[in-house]
Amino acid sequence: MSNPVLALLGRGLAAGGAAGLAAGLFSLLAAEPLMDRAIRDEEARSAHSHEGAAAVQHHEELFSRSTQHAGLVVTGIIAGLALGVLFAIAYALVHRRTPQAAPWRRALVFSAAAFLAVSLLPGLRYPANPPGVGDSGTVSDRQELWLASIVIGVLGMLLAWQVSVRLAERPAPVRHTAVALTVIAVLGAMFALPGNPDDVPVDATLLWNFRVLSLASHAVLWGVFGAVFGALGLRAATVAGAFATAVGNRSAGRNGWAQHHDVG
Amino acid sequence: MSLHSAPTTDTTAVTSAATSTRDWLIASAAAIVALIALYAVFMDHGTVIAATGNYLHEFAHDGRHLFGAPCH
Numbered sequence: 001m002s003n004p005v006l007a008l009l010g011r012g013l014a015a016g017g018a019a020g021l022a023a024g025l026f027s028l029l030a031a032e033p034l035m036d037r038a039i040r041d042e043e044a045r046s047a048h049s050h051e052g053a054a055a056v057q058h059h060e061e062l063f064s065r066s067t068q069h070a071g072l073v074v075t076g077i078i079a080g081l082a083l084g085v086l087f088a089i090a091y092a093l094v095h096r097r098t099p100q101a102a103p104w105r106r107a108l109v110f111s112a113a114a115f116l117a118v119s120l121l122p123g124l125r126y127p128a129n130p131p132g133v134g135d136s137g138t139v140s141d142r143q144e145l146w147l148a149s150i151v152i153g154v155l156g157m158l159l160a161w162q163v164s165v166r167l168a169e170r171p172a173p174v175r176h177t178a179v180a181l182t183v184i185a186v187l188g189a190m191f192a193l194p195g196n197p198d199d200v201p202v203d204a205t206l207l208w209n210f211r212v213l214s215l216a217s218h219a220v221l222w223g224v225f226g227a228v229f230g231a232l233g234l235r236a237a238t239v240a241g242a243f244a245t246a247v248g249n250r251s252a253g254r255n256g257w258a259q260h261h262d263v264g
Numbered sequence: 265m266s267l268h269s270a271p272t273t274d275t276t277a278v279t280s281a282a283t284s285t286r287d288w289l290i291a292s293a294a295a296i297v298a299l300i301a302l303y304a305v306f307m308d309h310g311t312v313i314a315a316t317g318n319y320l321h322e323f324a325h326d327g328r329h330l331f332g333a334p335c336h
Contacts, residue, residue: 076331082305
């Protein structure tokens with residue numbers, strides 16, 4: 001068996017493409033009506049405040065809204081493929097000792113961790129805003145803060161995992177308390193970042209629904225990702241004739257997260 | 265056996281170090297391409313990837329908003 005990183009990369013690309021497509025289609029159906037309404041509201045607002053000819057449209061209208069709808073799905077697929085590559089490499093590094101073991105459960109655990117680190121926590125710190133919100137003067141500051149929250153999320157996840165691994169010999173209450181304290185410290189760091197400076201002059205119900213749908217799209221992305229990545233891993237393990245591994249995983253799987261590091 | 269215990273000898277020992285290095289180089293290149301793609305889709309405003317002007321940003325506009333990337 002050669003270095004498995006290329007096989008994992010292929011799995012990551014396949015899972016990422018499928019997950020990006022699923023998230024793109026989900027958001028196309030669920031969230032686009034909200035975004036279209038937000039843009040109409042914004043145009044109505046700016047028509048009020050800048051009278052007549054000075055009324056700014058949302059954008060320079062480089063693309064029609066329907067092209068931007070298609071752009072949403074394409075964006076989802078590209079993001080899915082790129083995240084799939086990074087996911088596969090991280091997976092190969094973290095599980096480099098036993099790259100073939102427990103493919104299904106590890107894929108689900110890993111994508112749940114990715115959802116937390118790059119989607120949910122940054123999304124709670126800097127919630128998504130619908131079109132019409134966002135001052136172009138602050139966009140580079142907001143990009144830096146958003147990136148910082150993702151970096152803190154990923155590093156925090158690695159830190160919590162390492163704390164758990166290094167305390168593997170200690171009793172569970174000690175280990176769990178240490179992990180909880182780590183998580184609290186990471187959350188503290190993330191929420192110590194400056195807040196989003198922009199006003200949000202949007203209807204509260206629309207805003208809430210948009211943010212819920214944004215997180216739901218992330219959840220669809222990582223859910224589909226984990227399932228496809230895990231299923232492809234299981235198939236590869238079966239094809240390789242690693243029945244013993246698969247059986248071992250199934251019994252180890254019942255022991256859950258606490259036993260995660262002992263498997264294989 | 266925990267993750268930081270000594271790795272057991274298995275068939276991977278047969279793998280030549282050169283193949284492994286080559287595979288990791290390919291993986292690194294893929295990671296760089298992935299990061300550039302994510303930058304283009306979620307961050308670029310035509311300043312770094314100049315040839316695209318604002319087209320990339322406007323095309324990815326809805327995706328940026330929906331996935332929570334800061335937008336104007």
